[in-house]
Amino acid sequence: MTARGAFRAAALGLALGTAAQAAAQPGPTGSTRPRTAYEDLQMFSQVLNQIRVNHPDSVDTHRLFMAAVQGMVSAADPHSYVIPAARLSPQKEEQLRAGRLHPVPIRFAYVGGMPTIASVAPGTLAARQNILPGDVLVAIDGRPVQAESPVELEVFLAGPRGSSVRLGLERERADGSRVTLERTVRRERGDDETAVPVVTMLDGQTGYVRITTFSNARAAEDLHAALGRLEREGMRRLVLDLRDNGGGMVAEASRIAGEFLPSGSTVYVAQGRKAEVYDSVVVRRSFWRRERQYPIVVMVNEGTASASELVSGALQDHDRALVVGRPTFGKSLLMGGFPLTDGSLIMLTIGHVKTPCGRVIQRQYRDVRGADYYRMARAERDTAGRPSCRTAGGRTVYGGGGIYPDVVLPEPQPAPVWLARLAEDGVHTRWMGGYLTDNAAAFTTAEALAAAPRLPEGALAQFRAFAQAQGHAIPDGADADRHVERMLLPEIAGAKWGAAGYYRVAAALDEQIGAAVREFERAGQILSGAP
Template sequence: MNQESPERHIRNSKGTIRLPIIVSITLVAGMLIGSTFFSGGKKLTDVAKGYAKFREVLMLVENNYVDSVNTEELVDYSITKMLEKLDPHTAYFNSEEATAARSQLESGFDGIGVEFNIYNDTVYVVTPLSGGPSEAAGILSGDRIMSVNKEPLSGPGVTNAQVYKLLRGKRGTKVEITIERVGLADKMDFAVVRDRIPTYSVDAAYMVDSEVGYIKVSRFSETTFDEFKTALKTLKADGLKKLILDLRGNPGGYMERATSMADEFISGDKLLVYTEGKDSRFDRKTRSHVDGNFEKGPVIVLVDEGSASASEILAGALQDHDRALIVGRRSYGKGLVQMPVKLSDGSELRLTISRYYTPSGRSIQKPYELGKGDDYSQDLSHRYESGELFNADSIKFDKTKEYKTDGGRIVYGGGGITPDVFVPRDTTLNSKYLVELYSKNIIREYALRYANENQKKLEKQTFDEYLNSFQISDAMLSELVKDATRAGIRLNEKELNHSKPVIQSQTKAIIGRYVWGRKQKGGLNNEVYRVLNPTDNVYQRAVLLFGKASELEEGNFSSLNTRK
């Protein structure tokens, strides 16, 4: 065994030589960004001192540490831990994470165009996306993807990230996919050419009856406003007079899409949102300025604890101007604005630069302490434990942050948008057995198989006929239970009967989507929502509240006891 002499000269690897150059370039770029975009911070000499110390430690570790190290991982870890000392929403994404995060908000991605599910270490095609290359190639719902470009894609350890990496890629490139299909003994090989796959954020848009329309928006991405305008125009042509806008579970996205949507409802020149930061160059005010497509007519907006950021901008503007009745539960409470800064290696820093405020002056940001992100992340658990998700009286208002809407109604800042009409979370039909069915995708997989086996028979009727007459039979339920038992879920008859209505409605909704939803244009999942909404307690309450929404629109605030 050869040993090195203690007096040896420490030699740098090529990577070590490049490291200070890369870090120095990054520092210079950071200084330029700082001098261009920021002011009023610490002197650059203080920043340089901190950088010099970090560089010194990093070089010592790289050159002298007893084991080999991954320098890039160390740097990423250091940045992440540093940012944990700031607010809960300033964040760092490595290049892969940044690309994936951006793809959720951009107009689409390049890939083969399938929605997939991983179940029992197998990748199942939920549905080929309408008009996409997989549909054109003949891939069907229920197909099992066994390998991609001869790389196995089944067995223990298969992950979503692995599937994304193999299926997504530059448009025009070919992907060799091996498929197993129910009813066929031999595997099938497909050559699929990747193409641009659009992403959608308006999940549903349909008429509930001759006057009431429903639109579900799942996030605020590049195309959200255009999708919304198209949906609204279609519904107006169908007789829309009253609207339910569902923002539940919407985590936000681009602020400009939310304010553009608010402008469709709010007339005249009115403030929609404003931001204030340490640097006045990040202060801005956004006002309504266009003739919107629904400035008259009662509006009900649904929110819950999953509605955040841009969702709260929209709900807050409509509430402050007395333009919509807000129904549901208190929203998430994210009122910090992040500026994405793309770094030299493709990674991204999302830096909090300001706070946003609703027209009445409310900051929606819920309280936090610097460096205590763990406590902050437990807020929703605390809401559950305190009973806030089930009882309006459990919501604690900060009386020092009392504001008024245009019509003089009292609203509160300091932690999300509090609804005008509270509706509790409905857990009455939950059970451990139901949770286990969800966790192993039993309902979804059974519905997929049933739809594939009975598609021709089901397609002989319209979706409306299916909606009104089709029932999940006891025989079907027994087959689903057998699937669950084979997957290791022990049958509990009492819990099965307790959760039976949920299991039946979920199964019916998914079958409807598989059979008729593929024909929908624009990414709409109307079939799912048309089955499930009538069983949703928040939706059920909302359709009965248009009397109050109309009073609100007419300015009749005295008789509008919206806090009950």
């Protein structure tokens, strides 16, 4: 053995021996009590000193410290994060907040240090690009992502209204395989259009309203106008659709709940470690606005989050509505900003929000791996082990991770693999542009298409041929045809008539809406005081 080899062997033996000795030693505090913060700070100082003294390269200690701070904050929960001072862009952020720049209509969260899609604003171009919660952003215009927090990423992605940006996304499929996708999205605000894109009568007495976001400062006013219109058309019962509503302004949530609850009713309660975080928000209705009295069915799913969970939870707790659908996402945290001495900013969770009867909406986030935090919302969940409380009418309602529906609908079947591949590759989008150029006159109004949601004769054959030429084989049979129509018809309506057209036609194809309508007898019983 050479001298160099002997040195390496001795060094390796020393390292292994030291590690074994350390593993064999009892902890500094023993096994009977947890370590104190002072002891952990001592250990941190030891690690920093060892790097400074022994690392062969020159190391920026502030960079090391900020990395530790970011890791510490992100370990607290998936929604807390740090904005380093060097990455703050006050001028561009001011332009964004003032409306001179527009963001991409996608909400990101950093999970395990990776920018992860949390939700996409409904009705936007991005919502029709097959971008899913849990997708990880890996590139922007072909370059690696440099932003280290949701706010920094929002500012970085902002630009002139209507301009586009290319996003590289990594997706883990249900079978465990991974695929990298590229999507071009337009910079636009989810609140550029109405928050209530679909207002219609499903039959002679049933009104249907879909609220897609509470980020629109006009959401409550839009709903108020929609309800007035439907009431003039003879509405005596309401389907309020909050599916895939990722939330927004809690002030709008309380105003929307106030359309249906008596003045003085609690909408939600905020609580934190500090007393000043506490807040009990109640309905404050103007004297000229009356309280609606008809039966309501509220539709929710795994994409119902944050402020929209506050609305559905308040209506459920007060026995004002029957909640139908899937367990909601489970996000109800209060955030606060705290500056550091170097100019960095910590955005930290400072409290939880509860429903009027005391249910915690926020679901478990500890010991959850990366994007699984967002995928967990789609897992099958029942009432076993959930905390519960009773409403004034004697009904048992459940918390502990989202709003649990009174009537749980079956989880929608996942799209067939061949259909998912079509969507991932954007085949339907490329086909639709050319098809509409030649056949736009075949589609007169969104209402007409919703009343008879079928593609014109020959369209399916044309799409099959187009997909085949793009390397995608579509199975034969009526089931495959139905899947294709359900994918294409809302997209065609969206291209012709915007978000309102998209959601009107999608509603006509939606079996869950039919299931919700069948629950009005029970909704009426709840309203009359029956448990």
